[in-house]
Amino acid sequence: MDKKIxxxxxxxxxxxxxxxxxxxxxxxxKQFPNLLVLIxxxxxxxxxxxxxxxxxxxxxxxxxLGAVQEDALADFYNSADAFILPSTSEGHSVALLEAMASxxxxxxxNIDGNKVxxxxxxxxxxxxxxxxxxxxxxLTVMLTDDALREKMSVNSSKMYLxxxxxxxxIQNFLKVYRSLLNHHRP
Numbered sequence: 629m630d631k632k633i634x635x636x637x638x639x640x641x642x643x644x645x646x647x648x649x650x651x652x653x654x655x656x657x658k659q660f661p662n663l664l665v666l667i668x669x670x671x672x673x674x675x676x677x678x679x680x681x682x683x684x685x686x687x688x689x690x691x692x693l694g695a696v697q698e699d700a701l702a703d704f705y706n707s708a709d710a711f712i713l714p715s716t717s718e719g720h721s722v723a724l725l726e727a728m729a730s731x732x733x734x735x736x737x738n739i740d741g742n743k744v745x746x747x748x749x750x751x752x753x754x755x756x757x758x759x760x761x762x763x764x765x766x767l768t769v770m771l772t773d774d775a776l777r778e779k780m781s782v783n784s785s786k787m788y789l790x791x792x793x794x795x796x797x798i799q800n801f802l803k804v805y806r807s808l809l810n811h812h813r814p
Contacts, residue, residue, distance in 0.1 A: 631662040632771050635708035635732070637701070637723040638715075640671030645714030645737060647673070647680060648758050654684045655764035660771055665690045668704055705730035710770050710777060713742060716757045720744050728788040733780035735766050745792070751783040 638644045646667060653665055667677070667690065674692060681690045696704065705711075711727035711734050718741035727734060728745060734752030736742040748754045753770065755762040770777055 631664055632660065632710075633708045634663065634665045634767070635668070635704055635711050635727070636665070636713070637668045637704070637711075637726070638713070638721075640667070640669050640673040640677060642673060643715055643717045644669075644671075644673075645716050645758065646677050648714045648760055648763060649712055650677060650680050650684070650686065650690060651760040652763040652767055653686055653690060655760065656767050656771070657684075657686060657689060659768065661689075663689055663771065666693060666704055666708065667691065668693045668696055668701065670695045701726070702730070705732065708732055710735060710752075712763075712767075713737065714755075714757075714763060715739065715742070718742055725788065725792050728784040728792065731781045731785040733770060733777045733784060735763065735770060745787070747783075747787070751780050751787055 636646060636649060640646055649665070653663065657663065678692055681687055681692075693704075705726060708730075709732075711724070711732040713721055713724055713734070713736040715721075715737055716739070718737070718739055720741055724734065724736065724742065724745050728751065734746050736746050736752060736754060737757040738754035739757055742754070746752045746754065753766040755766045
């Protein structure tokens with residue numbers, strides 16, 4: 629079985645849900661022994677998360693990379709097969725946009741901030757926040773259905789280009805400003 633790479637990028641703090649990710653890897657590990665999960669970021673939860681990884685015997689599957697330089701980050705996005713954002717609370721995630729710009733399929737917690745970028749079944753899957761079993765099930769589908777993962781990958785790129793590039797965002801802000809100016813003119 630070929631190696632699949634799953635990527636998480638973010639601060640290693642409680643609300644990011646990396647413990648949920650590790651718990652779900654524990655469930656799918658037997659079916660996907662070559663799975664590699666790259667965790668990019670640092671924070672107060674790192675020691676606890678590394679201990680959890682060690683306790684479950686997942687040190688060959690889960691790698692903590694710490695903070696990485698911006699230019700190296702692109703290499704991680706480009707090498708991954710999918711991106712996971714298991715947060716229990718999130719604004720409009722920059723890491724999620726970076727993953728979409730890199731053409732990654734997404735698995736994200738079903739919270740408001742993620743709903744701005746992810747369409748369930750289109751460019752990724754939602755799972756219920758902190759639900760280890762639900763995340764493991766979505767991960768299993770993502771890892772076994774190459775055609776679906778590729779379709780979601782293409783859709784992520786397309787959605788990013790249509791909605792989230794800098795140029796599109798500037799045009800959207802200009803529309804809002806023009807509307808406000810026109811509305812407040814005497």
